[in-house]
Amino acid sequence: MMDSPRTVLVLLFVGLLAGCGSSGPRPEAKRPAPKAAVGPVVEVSPVVVSPYSEAELVAEFERAKALLLAGKHHEAAEVFDKLERFAPDGEIGAASLYNAAVGYEALGERETAAARHRELLRRFPGHALERSALFRLGRVLAYLERWSELVVVADKLLARKDLVVLEQIEARGARALGLVEQDLVDEAAREVSVARDLVERERLGVSGKPPIELAQLWFAVGEVRRKRSEAITFVPVPPNFAETLEKRCQGLLDAQGAYTEAMRSLDAHWSAMAGYRVGQLYQELHRDVMRVPPPAAADTLREKQLFEGAMRLRYRVLLEKGLDMMKGTARLGDRTGEASAWIGRAREAERALELALADEKAALARLPFTEEELREALEALKKKP
Structure with a gap:
């Protein structure tokens, strides 16, 4: 069942207004029709049979959105999953994928949330919610410590031309974190250098509680400094032991300073x-x-x-x-x-x-x-x- 233009506009508006978003359709799967005894095989596109009319789908979407906003994340996610199955095309299917991910993330089911975001990004490239889905997926991946995939997501974000400064900082912080946790310390250091230049230029976090986006960046800075500091060891004993120890201790204090900045985000x-x-x-x-x-x-x-x-x-x-x-x-x-x-x-x-x-x-x-x-x-x- 295809969404009418009015349905598309309504769903996109209410989804974005709710902070839950929406996106585009799922392409219909193709499977071969049963083979006849003789003759060519004919493939047809199956029709998704929905128990809901268009108006009922919109009403059910609204009900799920209300559940999500009311903090009833489990019920909301289940309804959004159901809507995505019954109405895979247009804004209903895309919005349901995105909003289900939001619900699962709130429940702490981050693996499931990541799967929904990946599906949305795979099926609906270029959709209006692609940027939001990438950022949300990146945050989930950082939590799950999926460092290599985090770098891939950060690269996709940095390739975009529509990021505001704080988003650029978050994307570079994510890329730096993914790199440093894979022991690519020098590459990570270059990323945090660019991001810190943006922070200093915009004077972000100078006074008061800094934006949450800066926490990831400062943690990545701490990781770069920690790894460089801990590369300084004392066996075999260096001829200038006191100087070497002082250098290691200074690296410790520098890393601690960066981690403390990450804590300031509260x-x-x-x-x-x-x-x-x-x-x-x-x-x-x-x-x-x-x-x-x-x-x-x-x-x-x-x-x-x-x-x-x-x-x-x-x-x-x-x-x-x-x-x-x-x-x-x-x-x-x-x-x-x-x-x-x-x-x-x-x-x-x-x-x-x-x-x-x-x-x-x-x-x-x-x-x-x-x-x-x-x-x-x-x-x-x-x-x-």
Whole structure:
């Protein structure tokens, strides 16, 4: 059943007004008619038989839209799915695909939401809602950590000529995030550089709560800085250990600054991601620095034990800082209901850091030195080249 011009205009208007959108028709599937015993095979296009008249389809669409706006996402998504099956052509089918995706996303069923958006984009290229569907799909993919597909979607967005500045920033942030999580750090750095130039030019987020689109960008900046910082290691021990350690610590602080900017958007999901990463920065630095072997000059058991104790005492604070961040991130999940994988990772890291701190204290207790003696050993270490 084809939609009349009036139906098309009505559905497009009400869909966009509701913030749920609409789009175009599903092409009719072709299947061969049953073969006769002899003669050529004739293929015909089947007719979709709908139990609804055109007016009833419009009324059902309106009912589904009202359910969606009322927060009854499950019921709305089911109706939109049904409408898409019965009226695959024109604005009813397209709007139903898009709105069903919105409903499933609100339910937390992001895989299903992504599938609806992909279907809309595949079947209706160039539709009025293509841009909205691409942005929504990109956000879902970032949540699901589908990094390679996120880059593909970002490329499609950046190829468009109708993006406003904030949309350009979001698309570049998405592309940078997809790249850096695939360890394409230099490519990601170029993307965030372009996006940050736009942010600075428009003075976005200078005062007050920054737009949510900036959270993804700043998280991507943090990821670039984190990966570059953690590429600095201490085994084998570099000849300029103090300078190398300072460079690693500066990279940590720079990455933490970017993650903190992501948290300023006050979005629970991006804050959870950023909070976990900050805690991880301290956890990883502690792991790497504690791999440093005793210096060659420490050639007696006592000197080796002094070195071990001094290192444990000095760098225990890294575990404490990491633990504080993981606890804060877990509390964020409790407070906001955020239940992504990042909250789960923070809770696992919290338990691991608690065990690591307990191990550090037990190891210090086993050494034949007081903390005062270890602090004196630390001071001696600082004075040595």
